[in-house]
Amino acid sequence: MARFLVLANDQDADGLLRTAANLRQSDGSDDCVHYAADVVTVQAQVLSGDIDEAVCLASDLLASGSSRGHWTVRAILLSLHFDILLLRGEPRRALAVLSACDPPVPPLVCVEVHRAMALQMMGDYRSVLRVTQPCLGRIAEHGLRAAVAIMLVRGVAQHRLGENVRARRSLTDGLRMAARGSLSSAAFVGLAGVDLSEVVRWLGDVTPEATVLLSQLERYRRSLSNPPLPFVVPVLTSREESLAWSIYHGASNKDIAEKDGVSVNTVKVQLSTLYRKLGVASREQALAFLDERDFFMSSVNEQLFCERLKRE
Template identity: 30%
Template sequence: MLEAYSDSLFEAAHVLVDSSLRNSEQPGLRELELLRTLSFADVRRLAHPQRKLLLAGMLMARIRADDNIAAFELAEVTAERGFNRLLTPDPASEFHALEAALAEAYLATGYSTKAVLHAHRLLESVEEGASPEWELRTYGICAAAHAIDGDHRTAQSFLDRVARLKTQQGWPSDQVEFMDAIAEIVIAFTSMDGARIRLLRDATTRLPEREPTALSLVHLIQALALFADGDVTGTLAGSAIVAHGSDLPTGPSFIRMCALAIEAIVLIQRGTPAQALALLHDVPALHDHYVCFDVVRASAFILLGDYRAALQVTDGCMRERATHSRWMMPATLLRRAIANMRLGNPEEAATDGVDALDFVESVSPQLGLIMLPTRDLLSLGVRIFAEQPRLLPRLGKLQHDIRRLPKFITPSFPLPSLSPRERIIAIQLRGDKSYAELAADLHVSPSTVKSQANAVAKKLGAHTREEAVERLEQSGFYTIYGETPAA
């Protein structure tokens, strides 16, 4: 049955694959839907030499629809069954199409290491001979894969290749392709390079005309340009639109997750870390932490003064360190270093700080430095130098980077440092129950409840129960810890 439709299927695949090349026509909904609903089993039944092209089209259709689960499953079975092997009779163009689609599928689903693998398989083949348009696409994919994988030096080298190729071909230097833009914004935001972000904003204005799924990316870049200009309100509004899919419901999930993290970062920067924690409440960890929300949560806890929570929330990052996003790992380590330093664990603080500096060669530390108190960062630098004097040059650069950080507002009411039992009492203080009733609920004496309530009030500088509750509300305590006691 499918054989009868093979011509239209391959025509649709051709259109979709070619649409990713410079200045090509975009496919219609018919082509996308035709390929998106086709299964791997269907492809196996088609005895056609252009099977690679068809698989490439199927992968791209799933990516365009943001059907990431289906895209990942198809990518996995394609690679496992060896359907992406380059066989002697096969045209190289079909191999290019499939390897590019595999790399993009793994990027879309956050498997950057696998994306790098397929990007370099594509690169090796393209370097043996391909059109300039395919070279451009390949360099962009390689740049994006390395940027998200946390090797920004290599990513930049591929962006440099993109620039040279455009010069050689006489193509406009200010026309940016989708994958190039991904790499550019990851590098620019990580290094807090406002000038680069603004240039990218101007260069991507018309990108959605050539690549409709780029709309949310363009809006995110515009929001980050506002962040670079110090427009907190505009950044919040822009990132929220992207994060919640208001502009493009089927836009790339990766872009939406980045926008959600940006929204939380800006809430912290403006002095409302409790709101950031509320925004990320119930947001699950992504595999390999390819966008690491726990880093943002740890930042909020540090500014609120809950250093133990900052460590606890990043424990999962350390358990998954082998596979954790290298792009986000320096920020994770810096937060753990400061939390350990504040908790009186100088050796652990120095170890985490040294480990964070080991990433400086491949990833700018700027993104990892924002949302952290300058005094704590400088104290950490002194601690690291005492342990590792050889790191003085890197520490000097770090000190320079700290001076360039965007300013943030310190929360008016930091969280009080409460013991687990005091935290339970603090939560209960907001209710109407008397100390005797609370004691009965908690199976302790009224004097114990009163003693702990007094301890909470003293830490808050409050004189009455009502004043203590008011200060807990102002600090965001109830936003973070809820209305009911922990189990």
């Protein structure tokens, strides 16, 4: 495990693949060892930019049940799978995986920071700050990687919201912690879903180590064959979300008007507003746009997620 973490932080994909091969040869009958070797392979694929291969292997491993692999290894795999989905531009699917995780999310995984990364990619910056606010009061309880990621996602969200004084403080604290801990950009590949080039320019006066870290992360993002879009789905109002679901279920304008107690003309105006926000011109284009971005993944269950957080 220690060797895995060192190689991952050094971004040594070849070393990780050699480690995976050695694990498979060490005990051909130990299923847990083979499971760990596969998780090491997933990390190597992520560092190499083989995102499609990584998501397939990670999905298979998670689907195999909780009886395989030590809980620490499964926690690492869950984090990797979440990051991979963000790298593919699928934040809603990533949230669904986290919400539906069975058994519940292992203690090693910081639920709030993972969720915040997905929300940030969706452009919901207010929610990023909301879900990470509880972390600030117990930041010392987090591992270094999680603590740094919390400060970075909060800083980017604050910057996008125009809260520049708070943003500078959050980003500077996070980047300096990462530099002092000698963390590489491999620790934060989930943030590659956020276009950080603007932040890099804006924070030109932070420590050189911090600037190098941000630059490395941005280079990694550009190295992906299909870099994720920084804004996958615009933030929709509750009314716009309701309209989207109505047309998804095949409701006509008249059906929507009767259900919501408004006129058909009002529905037409509201749909036009939704189309403009999505950058489309018709109901069919809106459905295709949202479906391609996993907007209609009903397994993202907010109530289930909140109940799980209360139990933890």
